[in-house]
Amino acid sequence: MTDLLGRVHAAAGPYLESLATRPVQDGDALDLLASLGGPLPAAGEDPARVIDRLLAVGTAAATTSSGPRFFHFVTGGVTPAALAADWTAALLDQNAFSRISSPFAHEVETVALGWLRELFGLPATWGGALVASATFANFTALGCATHWWGFQHGVDTAADGLAELPRIPVLSSGYVHASARKALQMLGHGRNAVTVCARDDVGRVDLPLMRRHLESLRGAPAVVIANAGEVNTGDFDPVAELAALAEEFGCWLHVDGAFGLFAALSPRTAGLVAGIERADSIAADGHKWLNVPYESGFALIKDPARLTAAFGMPGAAYLPGAGDPAAGYALSGPESSRRARSLPIWATLAAYGKEGHRAMVEKHLDLAQHLARRVDAAPDLQRLAEVPLCIVCFRAAPPGVTDLDDLNRRLGAALLADGRVYAGTTVYNGQVALRPAIVNWRTTESDVDFFVDVIRELLPGLT
Template structure:
């Protein structure tokens, strides 16, 4: 098999193999370990020299399915609590197959009215879900990092305009450093966005009132007064260690008082808006100038998927629309041409899984999922507090539970080393996945619960495995 043209009349054979494998694989996700160390040898099957004559798609896909279903990290299952990783709802997963099947050139109406219209509808539905004004502009991105980059790029354009400069056309040369202020919950993705934008990765001024990172509003007020010019504030909705929130409404007050731009990193925390039980955590987010969120976290759509919203839609066009290519639409013609609203130009139709999952489960489906996960995080906190060898390190705010294993008589450094080894043991064991972090100077576990499959049984297994491995390491 040397030319794919030879498979034109039986192109679906490879797809049939994947479809046949999907059912058995998905049915076992609730019982599989997250990672099977014994399957590591399967990865050797990916190697070797580039074939001179290919094996054809059926044999190749059959081998890939065999290796993948055995050696993959089963992060789409219910016990992957490391980082903040969702799964894929049935509707989103199926729609992602449709996305690959149709293989649309998304971003321009001329190349795919289907992809453009699906993105428009998906953005409208997401604004409705999150309680954002319908007048906000928006664009889908590959991830929350790109969503933060999109929002902060819009902020940079706005800031340049306040200095009489079109930074999209002329760059930053001759301008002072753009002031960026945040509390201690600033995520590395925002820092990375500032780095890529030429503003400097470490230029954000952190104003925190304690070692947990809670924002110091009084200090931020004073700093804005001293600056006496345009500045950018970053509010953080859902801090990764504990799930805590900056007071977005009060940050919006500061931004309005001082004429600043407020960007909110709502990577997973924006989903608090979906439930009346948690919506108070993001009160004021509708007043932000830009908001970033992730789809492949709590929306439970396949990787990769992010979204950026901007209060003034025209800013996105001014920031990203000047292509200077005769065959592309002008910067002024941004109707449904999403390439003009983000840094990308070639992208898959990532709107289709978002459209499908929102169509399939609706507002009430996502409210039920957010509330269930919040309840599970609270339940995990209760189990931690009931276990004498475990210690809850922070209140449970949303979907993250921060705790550590403790050994009687152990010092702080000894506990840090014990919990570091415990984190490594959890990943090596593979039954559940939960990594470590450093919170208030302490090494801790911080499992995040955002997968639609997760139930109380999975939470109880997590605690059981932590206690088992912790006791073994502490002995």
């Protein structure tokens, strides 16, 4: 088996070194994908040849979203310590289900959750769950909110469900993310459960409108979602003001901080998340600004008992149950058997510390400002929003072009087809725009410059 692993290790060095300069996507290499298909093999094939083929195709056709020039979505890379720890998690193949299935994985998860609380300045009394993604961090947090809400109505929703209950009132600004809606959808509330209180087309919160909605509930329990990091510009809902409203009306306050929670790491941006300690739940995703692999979402919950109430397993005689010292995190989160996804989180925090991660965040803040300056200095580009964090929202606006939405849509497609750098388009304030997000530890100023250069190189061919 080590022979197979040696093949992966041998491929790793050249692949990782290539990330600094290779295109995000080599379109020609996609032709190789066909060699992985065909019908299910009857007899199998030499495993060494299988792994060689996977590596040959994978290292050529991979989308280097872990490289420094991928600004699409909000996608971090993987720090060296996190990647080595992820290999360790695969090697040891621990089941982070319970103390009895792996005391090692259980302990590392306990330490990792504690360190995450410290990283964001939250009290040690908070509970938490390591989950698959930002979507499931929202799912876990809003699952706790659901159980709290049912309890106010005298129903244990974990046991008896939502059938006897009215629709849950959920209020947020227009910044509410699709993943929070999907979480509500999967929890049985429907994606349309959110009442959006926005004062403009951008989605900024309308606090007086939210107050009127809350008043109209006449004391019925409700959930307020504060969005710490909007995806188009990196703007924030005013968390403290939403916390004050939630406290006044006795609501559950959930903070969706998928990437924005990391603003807490720098004194330059900590003000953006002031008040998060007043929330009942917070969701974030480590594959974004922590720079750990996928499957690294986490939910932090003020009252840990809510996690076990909402996500405890029904009993089974062959499994450890609630109160059993052999039990563990499967009873306080959505999943049962899980890989030891705590290892990369533990390793990156151990290796680079609070200071190292603060420095990474501040480097990205600087790079975003640098990109904003480059955009502002370019006569054919137009910035559309302030840059409070790590996202720069702008569009191409060369003199004389009238249909800028069409141009920017074609520019977005041309960028992806070109493949040297990746960024996605969005619609911001009714205008088609690019919204590069800078959260990868590998990204340098020259990568950001290269991004601007590629755009300005492509533009003349599109007008």
